[in-house]
Amino acid sequence: MFIQFLLNWMLSWICAVMIKAKIWKIHRDIIPVLHSKESSLSKYLFSKRGLLNRPFRPSFILRNGYVQTFVGVIYNPLEDCQFDREYLRTTDKSVVALDWFKQPTEKLKRNSPIILISPRLTGDALSVGNICELGTLRGMRAVVINRRGHGSSFLLSPSLTSIGDTRDTRKVMEYISSKYPNVKNVGIGIVAGSATLFSYLGEFGSSSLMKAAVTVSSSYDNTEILCEQIPKLYEIYLLINLKLMLLRNWKILNKFIDLKATLVKSWKLKEFDYQVYCKMYGIETFEAFWQRNDPMRDVDDIAVPVLCINSLDDPVIVEENIPFDLFQFYPNLFLVTVAKGGHCAFYENVCGDSWAITLIINYIEYVLEFISNSKLSH
Known part of the structure; x- marks a missing residue:
């Protein structure tokens, strides 16, 4: 509690200094860059408004990767958002905690797409609440899968899950598919969650029960x-x-x-x-x-379009460790990079929403639209 109080106090002090110095509104456009092999889908995505033509505009103080990362760790814009928790029993007599985002003012349809979100290493449902909110406002049902023991969940057996273990993700996907049949499912992975998502997509290939995926600040292999x-x-x-x-x-x-x-x-x-x-x-x-x-151990078998989002000033996942050639080889893998953004942050203002969140939801809408149109054309 003391550490959290100290971090919040430091953030408040930084905000006060920024306002006093009148540097809050100083912005410079940073244009996102798409790295991909040319395909009908890449051309479609490139043409869509609000995807790659929306610049990233961090304020002056947020043009540093370490500051972005710090803000991304301590700032939670939706502390009051609510979730309904559900526990699934696993074959090894343990449980997996699912947090379904509650949006009482928004009516979702039975066939609304479902976004399954895997948070960062020590994240929980609140840490991805802004993704859940925007997704729900766009007509998607959002659910967060917690790693065993994380997100204030309990353990029934002495078994934690490593980031490359896909058993719980598979269990959850089978459950969601049975509860909402004929619904398009999309996976979203944040940092460590992206490693689990990559592992799952590669291990299960065309039977992953997902139509698309997004990863943020991926560590790759x-x-x-x-x-x-x-x-x-x-x-x-x-x-x-x-x-x-x-x-x-x-x-x-x-x-x-x-x-x-x-x-x-x-x-x-x-x-x-x-x-x-x-x-x-x-x-x-x-x-x-x-x-x-290794999250990329079965990358050859990934059968759905995957969008990866990375910043080039990430102090954790440095630019040299991003496999750019990978995205020039596989037509279903897309990488969007920005020069600034830090690690798992991408904030334009200290007390605002992450730029990456809009990109994530826009991509999901466009790729599902492309899939539907492709089916109609056939």
Whole structure:
């Protein structure tokens, strides 16, 4: 609580300084760039208004990747949004927590598209509430899948899920498809959630039960490198939240994880993953663990259009680790980059909405429209 109070106070102070200095409205247009192999879909997307022709206009103070990342971590524009929680039982006698976004003033149709959102490593439903709200206003039903033990969910078994484990995503997709048959489903992954989404799409290919997908600040297949170059302050922030999750579930995890070694000695993500996930999955080396969790291990089998959004000043996913050639090879993979935006942020104003959210929802509308038109033409 003290850390959250301190971060909020710092944000308030920054806002006050910006207003006093009258630099709040200083903007410069940053044009998004599409990287893709030419195809009928890429031409269609490129022609659509509001997708690639909407510039990113961060205010002066937000033209720094570290400031963007900091704001993205602490700022939550929709703290009062509400969700209905639902628990699904899994085959290993555990549960997966689903949070369905509540929008009482908006009437959704039975066949409204469904967006399944996988939050960032320590994120929850509130952290993606703005995506849920805009999606719902555009006629989509939004649901957030929480990693086991995250999002204030509880554990019934001593089993957490690594970012490359697709079993829970598959369970959820089968459930959604049975509850809402003949509805178009779209996956959205944020950072670590994008790794899970990529793994799922590659593993299940044309039977993924999704029509399209979007990833934000993806780490692609360089996760081991990521652990070495991640900014220390951001790494500590993630580790504190991960350790709090372990403490909330210590009674059920204590016999299977060396909590003392993890909580006291593990102050690097690589060490944390080894102490928790490697031992939980029975994997002896960190290298073998990441090979098994490489999000791009089955990229050849991805069968749906995927839009990836990255900033070139991301201090966590640096530009050198973005596989640009990948998007020139696969016609169903699209990458949009902007020169600024930080890590999982893309804010134009400190107390505004993320530019990436509008891009996400616009893309979903256009790609589903293209799919429907293609079916009609045949």
